[in-house]
Amino acid sequence: MKAIMKENSTCNSPALLVEGMSLIWADWLQERDLGRLVQHPLLQALTRNEASLDTLKTLLIQHSHYSQHFTRYLCALMGQLDNANDVLALMENLREEMGVNAGSSTTHAEIFQRTLRVLDLVPAVHAVLPQTQDMIDTMMAHCKSPDALTGLAAMCLGAEAIVPLIYRPILHALQYFGYGEDATEFFSLHIEEDEDHALTMLTIMNQLTQEQPMRRDLAANVGRELIERRIAMFDAIWLQSQTEPSPIPELRAETHFSSADFWRVSNRLQVHLPARLNHSQVMKSSRGGDQRFSSQRKHKVHIVDLPSHTISLTIGRLDEAEATRLHRHNYETVIYVLQGQGYSLIGDRHVPWHAGDAIYVPVWAEHKHVNTGGGECVYLACENAPLLQNLGGIALREEMEATLA
Template identity: 65%
Template sequence: MTLLMETEAVTILQSTAPAGMSLMWNNWLQEDALQDLVQHPLLLALGRNEASLGVLKTLLVQHSHYSRNFTRYLCSLLGQLTEASDIMALLENLREEMGVDGMGDMTHAEMFQRTLRIVGVTPDEHAALPATTAMVQTMMGYCQSNDPLAGLAAMCLGAEAIVPLVYRPILQALQHFGYGKDATEFFRLHIEEDEDHAITMLNILRRLTLDKPERRELAIQIGRELIGKRVAMFDSIWNNVQNSSATPAASTLAPVNGTRFSSADFGNVPARLKVTMPERLKHPMVMQTNNAADQAFSSDRKHKVHIVDLPTNTISMTIGRLDVAESTRLHRHNYETVMYILAGSGYSVVGERRVPWQAGDAVYIPVWAAHQHVNTGDVECAYLACENAPLLQNLGGIALREELGALTT
């Protein structure tokens, strides 16, 4: 690693970088831009295990639209460099991206695609958000610039240097949801290696800006702009998932096995079942996780609901909670429900019938029957609801729910 310039070393003693980032970047990355990034509610929710799997999937979709162009960014930048030593240095980065530096035949892009397959994300089924497209266009524009300083600043300060800050929360979320090595390797590898790539680019930037303060300031501003574009993409993702009134991340869920079947496939029905074992088999501490998806779902339903987030294709499970004297709104849906009372006592109005219940009881809600649940006890009520909504969703998006308003009892 090249030693820091004396002036940089002095500044480092007087300032601090965000956790997980080397102090060497203090003179190149502006503190307010970094704080906007590391304090973004999307990354905070992922790092604190407060984001649902659907939020993570939405982020992976948008990140895929950006990162699929990475080798194009790098090759465009290489085409603008004039010093052979600089080209050779960045070619080492390209070699790793192409999977020819100790990683067998798997490229980094293929590693990321493997992550997407395991998690169950199909980016091509979902459009890039405008903010994601803007970040791609900005990065490509700088990398194609005739001024190599522009592309270096964009790639170094706006991408490679901040990888640990972005990827650590994603890695944390993947591990929280129980994904193993194959799903997490892409992120672990880049956290370990990308600072070396950034330092290689930084050394070139230092030479190009030596005794040229206006050039150095240009590089810093380009890095700031790219970080701002990434924050804008995170804003768009966060607002998208916060404002969604549908089941969290329903838009990011791929069909069963990523395939839709039609009448023409009837001859392909297998004679025997084949076990497809998902990587993730546990949703830890369901009721202790206060994530954004649960908050949005609870706000829509007007009472506390925890979504059990597991890779089921035919059934769903939620845990509902009602405070003392609280009730759900009157509603109905075209999927069946079996409700098991975990704690408390009260009653449900199902159609024209009033069904009292207490802890240990189970209650059946028929399809399309208007119903409402009421807590009449002196403690919080909690119940487990099992429904076949995913079956109807996967059959063709025909799961329906209708709010009917309050019920006078």
């Protein structure tokens, strides 16, 4: 579908409307409108590492208030479509949002909620800004319109198509402040996927306007209106960040520091108690990071989701006669075997183990673990990867192509 869209784009359009925005949108979105969006002081501050962590959190809270209605927007829009094939096309978007695609049982809402948990954010205790509510009401009104073109334009031009322009600065800021995949997965996932959703909607919009080209102006105006509503929300967030008094600098565990912050070194220890101090039923919970990590490592792994910044804890599982892939990493590992027996190949050493044993894996040593028992092997792995990630993203892991006998 992407190739078709690019072939149908206007030949005399610029190579890009704005950085990161394909020219396939040239007939629907104006460069000046997109420019106002990407050049907004809030997004620019996030990109330039000039926004405070509190500003980023305020943006995420307001975005949560808006995005929690996303499936309602989509369902309202689908109810206005006359063509069953168009409904089925948008159903794919809904399936992804609801986490019912093949190989996935985690909804996008759950992934975003994990971002909020990692940042200790509870949107329900924060008021919806009037500008955010205006955007919510405008989007819903267009999606409920009997004229399906207006709902498509609102969702496509005012949301899905511009996701990369909004989410890239947020993703950059989260990484700058030292947050890992648990906090960033939602944004990286949507940057990768939402273009396809936008192109699906664009195909339907082209069909609806094929015999009435003048209706493209209607769609373009709706898209512009939603962009204006979003800019107004950004204005309110940015104004709030500029007018609120700055808190007394504290050495907070979730803050990313640089050389310029040397003056922040505290003269006393300060306790920071996150809102969440337990991860209930680790092996029974299903999380996007677990599934992705297990798929990449070719064996079952459960990641303990707690707000620790220097150590990580995972639960590894090997079926009978199963082995991990040969790999190495620049962080230390201590493994405690809960169940089963087997051996590990660590460098040129053969290390046998049974339930109750502990194993040490040195930095950058090639290693793999093999289950030789008659049932499943279960072990705990404690690593200092988060410490290296928070020191500047210097944690490395490499899967080895060769295997040891």
